[in-house]
Amino acid sequence: LWCLTSWLVGHVDGDSRRLVTLSFGNSTDRTDFAVLAGVEQYGPLSQALLGRRLGVNLGDMVAVLKRLEARGLVVRGDDEQDRRRNSIGITEAGKKALISLEGTALAAQDELLKPLSQEERQQLVGLLQTLVKHHRNYLPPKDVR
Amino acid sequence: LWCLTSWLVGHVDGDSRRLVTLSFGNSTDRTDFAVLAGVEQYGPLSQALLGRRLGVNLGDMVAVLKRLEARGLVVRGDDEQDRRRNSIGITEAGKKALISLEGTALAAQDELLKPLSQEERQQLVGLLQTLVKHHRNYLPPKDVR
DNA sequence: CAGATTTCAGTGGAACTGACATTT
DNA sequence: CAAATGTCAGTTCCACTGAAATCT
Numbered sequence: 001l002w003c004l005t006s007w008l009v010g011h012v013d014g015d016s017r018r019l020v021t022l023s024f025g026n027s028t029d030r031t032d033f034a035v036l037a038g039v040e041q042y043g044p045l046s047q048a049l050l051g052r053r054l055g056v057n058l059g060d061m062v063a064v065l066k067r068l069e070a071r072g073l074v075v076r077g078d079d080e081q082d083r084r085r086n087s088i089g090i091t092e093a094g095k096k097a098l099i100s101l102e103g104t105a106l107a108a109q110d111e112l113l114k115p116l117s118q119e120e121r122q123q124l125v126g127l128l129q130t131l132v133k134h135h136r137n138y139l140p141p142k143d144v145r
Numbered sequence: 146l147w148c149l150t151s152w153l154v155g156h157v158d159g160d161s162r163r164l165v166t167l168s169f170g171n172s173t174d175r176t177d178f179a180v181l182a183g184v185e186q187y188g189p190l191s192q193a194l195l196g197r198r199l200g201v202n203l204g205d206m207v208a209v210l211k212r213l214e215a216r217g218l219v220v221r222g223d224d225e226q227d228r229r230r231n232s233i234g235i236t237e238a239g240k241k242a243l244i245s246l247e248g249t250a251l252a253a254q255d256e257l258l259k260p261l262s263q264e265e266r267q268q269l270v271g272l273l274q275t276l277v278k279h280h281r282n283y284l285p286p287k288d289v290r
Numbered sequence: 291c292a293g294a295t296t297t298c299a300g301t302g303g304a305a306c307t308g309a310c311a312t313t314t
Numbered sequence: 315c316a317a318a319t320g321t322c323a324g325t326t327c328c329a330c331t332g333a334a335a336t337c338t
Contacts, residue, residue: 112151203297311321
């Protein structure tokens with residue numbers, strides 16, 4: 001059982017969530033951080049596209065962006081090419097907040113990966129990335145890709 | 146973001162859960178399978194000890210064992226050394242069911258790990274095991290260890 | 291008495307679903 | 315018309331919490 005990958009990843013994910021949400025405290029939620037990072041990384045874009053890039057449910061994006069906008073970290077503008085979409089962009093306050101959050105996220109991650117060497121950490125990231133990329137094409141949990 | 150281990154493991158765990166619960170269908174629940182496998186592996190033992198070994202919440206063990214017992218896959222006997230405990234053991238029907246479930250679980254896992262070579266799969270298991278072992282000593286989500 | 295085991299009821303988060311109005 | 319976007323409401327699963335009864 002403790003050799004089954006599915007059981008192992010479940011527990012590592014649990015540990016990871018505990019550490020991250022603990023270090024973020026009440027300030028920010030796990031998904032909020034991911035979305036904010038996504039806005040910064042992928043530039044101004046529609047929230048449907050953003051959700052697909054991040055693997056976040058499109059229905060949940062509404063609440064996440066509402067929170068981030070209320071805190072002044074992102075702005076929702078109108079896309080004049082396509083009036084269905086709104087164009088999400090990061091603000092200066094958002095960039096500042098993101099830098100701080102990235103710090104605490106990396107600290108939590110360091111705690112998670114403490115027993116691994118640098119090479120092992122890179123190995124792990126590489127393996128996980130391979131799996132994610134592969135399944136994003138074959139396992140659509142609706143609305144992804 | 147897609148370099149952050151915490152984000153990656155969350156998605157791999159999601160993919161894994163989808164695959165496993167899909168292949169199990171409505172017959173068996175993810176945790177039920179783990180507990181059944183644990184009973185077979187760790188022999189007759191109390192349900193508190195079993196829950197700790199598997200990292201399953203002790204409160205949840207009640208419902209899981211109730212289901213498994215109702216299906217005749219495990220038996221709850223009395224421990225005569227300590228009358229607080231009940232001694233959980235696997236039945237013949239349980240062993241048979243387990244073998245079948247292991248097959249489908251391994252098939253689902255094979256689907257999950259499809260893009261990885263055999264060596265990479267072992268690497269991944271090794272890395273995850275290291276993380277789990279480490280955090281089970283330092284991150285008690287109550288009642289664990 | 292403190293501490294462990296089993297049981298039950300309830301909480302909260304997170305992912306997902308279905309429906310709707312709007313626009314392309 | 316079919317398809318995509320954004321919004322909202324509701325569901326389901328899972329891990330966890332708190333309290334109680336029983337026993338060492």
